[in-house]
Amino acid sequence: MRTYESTRAHNKKPPSPSRLRPPWRIALVANMRDEIDWGPDAPSDAGAEFDKRETIESIAGAMEDDGHWVTFCRADQTLPEALLNLRPHIVFNIAEGLGGDGREAQAPALCELLGVPYTASRVLANAVSLDKTHTKRIWQQSGLPTPRFFEARSAAEVDDTGMTYPLFVKPVREGTGMGIDMGAIVRTRQALTERVAWMVEAYKQPALVEEYLPGREFTVGFIGNPGFPARRRRPWLYDNDGYHYFPVMEIDSGISVSPGVYGHDAKGYDIGAPGAPGYICPTDIPNSLRLRLIELTRKAAEALGACDVSRVDLRLDAKGEPSLMEINTLPGLNPKVSDLCIVAAAEGMPYQDLITEILYLAAERNALPFETLRYADVGPHAMAQPVPRGPIAWGLADE
Numbered sequence: 216m217r218t219y220e221s222t223r224a225h226n227k228k229p230p231s232p233s234r235l236r237p238p239w240r241i242a243l244v245a246n247m248r249d250e251i252d253w254g255p256d257a258p259s260d261a262g263a264e265f266d267k268r269e270t271i272e273s274i275a276g277a278m279e280d281d282g283h284w285v286t287f288c289r290a291d292q293t294l295p296e297a298l299l300n301l302r303p304h305i306v307f308n309i310a311e312g313l314g315g316d317g318r319e320a321q322a323p324a325l326c327e328l329l330g331v332p333y334t335a336s337r338v339l340a341n342a343v344s345l346d347k348t349h350t351k352r353i354w355q356q357s358g359l360p361t362p363r364f365f366e367a368r369s370a371a372e373v374d375d376t377g378m379t380y381p382l383f384v385k386p387v388r389e390g391t392g393m394g395i396d397m398g399a400i401v402r403t404r405q406a407l408t409e410r411v412a413w414m415v416e417a418y419k420q421p422a423l424v425e426e427y428l429p430g431r432e433f434t435v436g437f438i439g440n441p442g443f444p445a446r447r448r449r450p451w452l453y454d455n456d457g458y459h460y461f462p463v464m465e466i467d468s469g470i471s472v473s474p475g476v477y478g479h480d481a482k483g484y485d486i487g488a489p490g491a492p493g494y495i496c497p498t499d500i501p502n503s504l505r506l507r508l509i510e511l512t513r514k515a516a517e518a519l520g521a522c523d524v525s526r527v528d529l530r531l532d533a534k535g536e537p538s539l540m541e542i543n544t545l546p547g548l549n550p551k552v553s554d555l556c557i558v559a560a561a562e563g564m565p566y567q568d569l570i571t572e573i574l575y576l577a578a579e580r581n582a583l584p585f586e587t588l589r590y591a592d593v594g595p596h597a598m599a600q601p602v603p604r605g606p607i608a609w610g611l612a613d614e
């Protein structure tokens with residue numbers, strides 16, 4: 216993996232035009248953790264959504280081992296120049312974005328502006344799914360079950376009319392359990408008001424207040440897109456509806472540092488360490504519940520127009536019915552600790568296949584000519600033939 220460092224290279228004349236040919240030149244676009252100083256007033260979990268170097272290197276390695284050339288590009292103000300210089304055939308996007316109410320849509324929006332294909336969901340789905348209130352409004356309108364809620368931009372806006380305590384308070388636009396610990400469960404109006412005031416001040420965004428779901432917690436990950444998968448790189452992976460659902464994983468936070476809450480601290484423990492939640496995959500549930508969780512996941516993702524990959528978090532309500540908490544259209548891809556990688560590994564899918572399937576799903580949507588790649592399509596999870604390395608060549612389009 217190369218790392219893009221800003222230069223004035225875009226003043227150089229590109230070499231003469233050449234036709235698009237394998238291997239692909241891929242820009243891996245991400246925000247690396249610990250590269251940003253969030254300032255003294257930032258909450259202690261600021262930047263937790265950003266990716267560790269290890270994750271970025273793992274994703275790059277998976278695509279390089281598949282024969283591609285990968286350059287890491289930071290999803291900051293240098294990104295436009297980086298993409299203009301690299302002229303990637305495709306962007307592998309895991310960028311959380313630096314700020315703003317649609318930060319997870321920044322890299323996709325730039326790619327669309329520049330005409331560069333990219334992996335995973337598009338601008339609208341990434342912007343909406345980052346905002347849990349907007350997401351819930353869409354789900355409600357689609358007739359999908361999600362806890363009753365309201366959004367408060369300040370303590371003065373707290374309106375618990377018609378809500379049944381305990382309630383659950385979370386930042387409207389964060390992930391990785393940021394702002395979520397045992398204090399997120401509030402049992403009185405006063406505790407609710409205090410928690411909302413703290414959250415708005417600490418995270419500089421509205422607080423989402425939901426009814427608490429007391430039941431078992433599940434996460435369902437999938438890769439795919441609607442449509443018959445015959446022309447995919449590994450068509451055998453997908454159901455006829457175009458999706459591949461990984462086994463349902465249960466999160467047992469009852470044994471974690473924050474019993475009943477899969478919050479930021481609980482997510483920080485290594486699997487199996489004291490204080491970590493239990494990760495049970497596949498979990499032992501009746502088939503009817505499994506099918507219902509998968510059905511809700513598909514409908515939740517389709518209501519938002521998610522592409523290529525997502526992970527949906529659900530919990531059972533007091534009646535034992537599954538209810539939607541949130542969708543991650545850019546789910547974490549750390550091979551060791553990310554939920555999506557755990558569920559893929561649980562069914563025996565190698566990490567490299569997970570990453571390259573996301574890549575090829577996006578390529579299929581964007582009609583990149585993957586027929587020309589050299590593969591041995593000999594069966595499930597077939598390994599790619601090595602493709603010789605070489606210098607980065609131009610050739611995305613006629614210059």
Ligand SMILES: Nc1ncnc2c1ncn2[C@@H]1O[C@H](COP(=O)(O)OP(=O)(O)OP(=O)(O)O)[C@@H](O)[C@H]1O
Pocket residue numbers: 362383385389390391392393395425426427428429432468475476477478482528530540541543
């Ligand atoms: N309404 C709710 N009732 C009960 N628990 C909830 C509720 N909402 C969230 N939680 C708990 O808080 C955890 C984190 O919430 P959520 O998944 O919405 O946040 P996140 O930070 O976006 O998570 P991720 O790391 O998956 O991006 C959930 O996994 C669950 O344990």
Ligand SMILES: [Mg+2]
Pocket residue numbers: 528541
């Ligand atoms: Mg979650």
